[in-house]
Amino acid sequence: MRLPAGLRASMDLAKIVLCSLIGCSALFGYFLAASDISAGAFITGFGIFFLAAGCGTLNSIQERHLDRLFVRTRKRPLPEGRIGVSFSFFQAIVLWVGGMLFLWSVSTDFLPLFVSFLAVVLYNGVYTPLKQLTVLAIFPGAVCGALPPYIGWLAGGGKPLAFEALLLFSLLFLWQVPHFWLILLRHGEDYKKNIIPSFFSIFGEKVIKRLFVTWIGSLAAVMILFTVLPAGNVVRFLVVLNGLALLSCFFSGLTGKGPLRYRQLFGVLNFSLLFHMVIVSVGNIVS
Numbered sequence: 710m711r712l713p714a715g716l717r718a719s720m721d722l723a724k725i726v727l728c729s730l731i732g733c734s735a736l737f738g739y740f741l742a743a744s745d746i747s748a749g750a751f752i753t754g755f756g757i758f759f760l761a762a763g764c765g766t767l768n769s770i771q772e773r774h775l776d777r778l779f780v781r782t783r784k785r786p787l788p789e790g791r792i793g794v795s796f797s798f799f800q801a802i803v804l805w806v807g808g809m810l811f812l813w814s815v816s817t818d819f820l821p822l823f824v825s826f827l828a829v830v831l832y833n834g835v836y837t838p839l840k841q842l843t844v845l846a847i848f849p850g851a852v853c854g855a856l857p858p859y860i861g862w863l864a865g866g867g868k869p870l871a872f873e874a875l876l877l878f879s880l881l882f883l884w885q886v887p888h889f890w891l892i893l894l895r896h897g898e899d900y901k902k903n904i905i906p907s908f909f910s911i912f913g914e915k916v917i918k919r920l921f922v923t924w925i926g927s928l929a930a931v932m933i934l935f936t937v938l939p940a941g942n943v944v945r946f947l948v949v950l951n952g953l954a955l956l957s958c959f960f961s962g963l964t965g966k967g968p969l970r971y972r973q974l975f976g977v978l979n980f981s982l983l984f985h986m987v988i989v990s991v992g993n994i995v996s
Contacts, residue, residue: 710995715792718756718786719792719800721785722765722766722769722786722787722792722797723762723766723769723800723804724762724765724769725762725765728758728761728762728765729758730798730979730983731757731758731761731854731857731974732754732755732757732758732761732857733787733880733983733986734757734857734858734861734982734986735753735754735756735758735861736750736751736753736754736823736861736986737861737986737990738859738861738862738864738865738867739747739753739754739861739862739865740865740993740994741861741873741877741993742862742863742866742868743865743874744993744994745994746797746996749815749816749864750861750865752812752815752995753811753812753821753860753864753865754811754861756807756809756811756812756815756825757806757808757810757825757857757861759807759808760804760808760809760812760828760829761803761808761857762804762808762810763801763804763829764801764805764828764829764833765801766800766801766804767801767833767934768800768832768837769786769797770794770798770824771837771838772834772952773794773835773906775841776788777958780896781892783843784877803848805829809822809825809826812864815864816863816864817855818864820869820985821864821943823853824856824859825864826905827856828856828857828860831849831852831853831856832850832853833962835849839905840905841905841906842906843906844906844907844911847886847889848926849949850885850889851882851885851886851916851990854880854881854882854884855879855882855885856881858878858881859874859877859878860876861877863900876931876934876938879896880928880932880935880982883924883927883928883931884978884982886924887924887925887928890917890920890924891971891974891975891978892923893907893917894918895971895972918952918955919961922960925955925956925959926956928952928955930952931956932951932952932981932985933946933953934986935948935989936948936949939992939993939996940989940992940993940996941992941995941996942991944975944988944992945987946994948988948989948992951981951984951985951988952985954981955977955978955981958974958977959974959978962974962977
């Protein structure tokens with residue numbers, strides 16, 4: 710059954726597929742802190758999902774003129790005129806308020822709300838305008854993307870400067886950059902136009918691939934570091950196997966080229982993160 714056109718446009722505007730993964734990362738952080746399954750964990754996940762969807766909606770508004778210039782983005786709701794700017798602003802506000810209310814209801818601590826507000830400002834106020842000026846915008850963008858599991862950790866009662874908090878932040882920070890680079894490689898013809906600054910204009914595809922292997926190696930190492938947390942041997946084995954499999958897939962996959970290959974690696978990267986979060990969460994809860 711097809712969804713109504715207006716609803717589909719609203720969902721596309723908010724980038725709900727990516728936001729779902731972001732919500733799961735907050736759930737992951739909560740599970741690591743609380744070590745149990747509770748309503749608070751899922752309320753936190755929904756809160757971060759709504760906040761991320763609000764940020765995605767405002768990002769779509771901010772970049773609507775730029776989106777018309779790229780093949781990858783020109784069919785988004787605002788460039789195509791499937792939805793209006795005024796309604797989009799309304800949607801962003803509703804999603805933000807809903808997300809904040811969810812987070813406020815689950816924690817008496819002000820810190821998760823403050824970090825959530827900081828993430829919104831960093832994404833829409835710093836990263837989005839900055840990426841039209843410099844390739845270095847990828848780093849504040851990665852910081853912003855690493856905050857959701859940290860917020861989940863705080864909402865679950867975790868200490869702000871704990872080792873686990875650093876692991877959570879590092880995991881999502883390191884995942885963000887190859888996630889963006891795969892989009893860059895898959896849609897290389899768009900970014901070679903130099904409409905906005907890109908790594909293509911500085912390094913080229915071959916150098917980006919070399920950087921990729923180093924970065925994925927760091928991500929795999931952080932994944933394996935999660936084995937120091939309480940868990941059974943089976944969980945530890947699966948965590949190590951997942952990290953090594955990710956590194957192996959990218960090491961062999963980047964020898965090829967073309968949109969299909971990069972799309973496959975994109976799926977591998979996302980699945981590996983999701984699998985890691987599920988396995989570590991289960992191990993922490995049952996240990």
